[in-house]
Amino acid sequence: MGKRIFMDVPQVLDIANNLASYSETQTKMVEKYSISIKRMINDMEGTSKESLEKATTDIQKESMDAIGRMTGFSFIYKVTGNNRLLLDKEGAESAQIEKQGLGISVLETSERTGSVKCFNMYTPWMSPLGQADPKVLQQLDRSGLVLLMKQLADDNKMDQDEIDEHKRDNVDAIALVYESGQYIENQDYWSGVKYGDHAMSYDGCGIIAIVNAYHSMGVDLTDEEVAELIAEFEEYGIVCNGDYGTSPLAIVEYYAKNPFYEVRYTTTTDPEDLKVIDDRSDTFIVEIYNEGSDIFSGLHYVNIEKRVDENGDVKYIVHNAGAYNDEDGDGDVNEEEYIEYDSLELAIQAAGNNDDSQYVMVIGITKPIYSDAPEKEESTC
Structure with a gap:
């Protein structure tokens, strides 16, 4: 140095x-x-x-x-x-x-x-x-x-003893509000889970977006793994002990360190840049302005799932944004109540308060490709 x-x-x-x-x-x-x-x-x-x-x-x-x-x-x-x-x-x-x-x-x-x-x-x-x-x-x-x-x-780094304490306490608290194998749509319920100086209900949308992105790629974290994830970002990705949530570049670096995933991101508004990320990614973590591009409206992270419907058309679904068709009136989101959008741009706009949100950063993640080839047989002498 x-x-x-x-x-x-x-x-x-x-x-x-x-x-x-x-x-x-x-x-x-x-x-x-x-x-x-x-x-x-x-x-x-x-x-x-x-x-x-x-x-x-x-x-x-x-x-x-x-x-x-x-x-x-x-x-x-x-x-x-x-x-x-x-x-x-x-x-x-x-x-x-x-x-x-x-x-x-x-x-x-x-x-x-x-x-x-x-x-x-x-x-x-x-x-x-x-x-x-x-x-x-x-x-x-x-x-x-x-x-x-x-x-x-x-x-502005957190004290390691506090991080370790949170990790121990969070496992039991997470078990009360998290169901592995399901998308997290209930951030408001995470008031007992700690992230920095606050509860996850306040500043945990970035962590929730990561957990949801994993689920969209077929990977479901356990309660202990979610607690580990929170602790990892408390160590190097939390902004001012959670006063301003999670650094988007810390999320990029998190996936870049993992050799099994490819990660791309953009902060530009060039449609071509967004199209490249859209075409080459399986799921997205997006930090948005809650209203338009107004920083004072607040910032929020969402996961945008990319799926193919029964007609072969690509659709986009926003998770942990609060927008869904509550057809049965129970206040919870089930598979039939998700709103499908025809483009990534429309999904991003709908993630905020007035269907006009713009993004701060779009992060595209490509899931690992696992080989189906049979293992090589060992020959005996």
Whole structure:
């Protein structure tokens, strides 16, 4: 490992401000360039016009993607600086309390107010995100958001003793709400299963999507294996002890480490990229915005099952999204009540609140191919 360079908090915050300013300047420049080029293209004809239109679109797309990443890095630097200030403040308060001999810790007396539904990004309380500026969050594109979640997962690790305790306790709690061999459609019931600082009913949709993806490929986890899965992601994939769920890149890395599965993913909105993943995958784990592409509507993971119906047509079914035809009125989902969608795009849109959801990341997984060839017979001398 190379020599690490440590910066003072003012330097970190200064870099964040400079990156944010540069991102804004570059955005205006790209928009101005695009307008000028489009005016010139309007006066052209034939193949030259078509070629330049495509080149302009590609350049604008790549430029905005790069600017989005820059905005993400700006946010990460700001988070790091604010978190350092918070730690320094807590350290000073802790020292003062110890000096006064009160015998209590700062964490026991601090309050976390405004905790609302899963992944609500308006959280006003101090966390590793600090006092995040909503305008900065709105500027994050998909790749910037994914990068931010990975950074926060890497920088905020859970205590190993707590992970081990959760794993022991979770096995019995999982047995009360989980039936191996069935899709999980009842996340609200998982309030007794721990994931980070919260219950799985709050922040466990990513874990549930993985379990459901396994089931869609014919692999059913036991209660103990689900507890192991939770512990594994508490170790390296949970974001801020579950305040912001699970890092999508951690899910990608989880499958990439397994030699039996192929994994592909995209954060772009290019239909061709999505088609490649669709054509080459057997099941999908998708992180969506609950409404449109509004980060403040919250984020949610679903598994989208890919199946072929009796007519040979490919259909898509969303699991753990709350949408199904409750024909018998019992409040539970059975096989006949699933809603089948004609395309992956329609399934993604339907996974949110208003049938208009867009994705943050689509992860496609290809199940293992097992050989039916007979084993080679051993010859005897």
